[in-house]
Amino acid sequence: MDDTDRCPCLSGDTYGACCGPLHRDERRAATAEALMRSRYSAYALRDVPYLRSTWHPSTRPPELDLDPDQEWRRLEILATRAGGPFDDDGEVEFVARYRWATTGDRGRLHEISRFVRERGRWLYVDGDVA
Numbered sequence: 001m002d003d004t005d006r007c008p009c010l011s012g013d014t015y016g017a018c019c020g021p022l023h024r025d026e027r028r029a030a031t032a033e034a035l036m037r038s039r040y041s042a043y044a045l046r047d048v049p050y051l052r053s054t055w056h057p058s059t060r061p062p063e064l065d066l067d068p069d070q071e072w073r074r075l076e077i078l079a080t081r082a083g084g085p086f087d088d089d090g091e092v093e094f095v096a097r098y099r100w101a102t103t104g105d106r107g108r109l110h111e112i113s114r115f116v117r118e119r120g121r122w123l124y125v126d127g128d129v130a
């Protein structure tokens with residue numbers, strides 16, 4: 001993906017002004033929502049190392065296999081709680097939509113994700129499917 005492309009998280013910014021610098025470890029997510037967006041974009045771009053590096057070690061799966069047939073198409077943030085630059089934890093409620101490439105079937109994931117900030121770095125902990 002080019003920096004001038006529209007960011008997969010659909011923030012309205014380009015990839016280079018949004019999730020790109022986070023994926024390249026040039027910048028840290030300032031908020032839980034920014035980290036959540038960057039993780040969604042990483043799913044869309046199948047960036048497994050980034051997903052692992054932003055997953056809290058206590059809940060990180062030993063292996064992460066992304067289904068190559070699943071295409072993430074759209075992200076909508078519904079609500080956030082805390083997760084700001086001065087918080088140590090936060091929650092983000094979102095709906096992510098996907099499509100199975102071979103069948104064209106569509107689906108959605110509605111989740112409330114929990115994040116913590118440790119040593120200045122936001123990390124994904126876990127989530128409840130809503």
Ligand SMILES: [Zn+2]
Binds near residue numbers: 009041
């Ligand atoms: Zn983005």
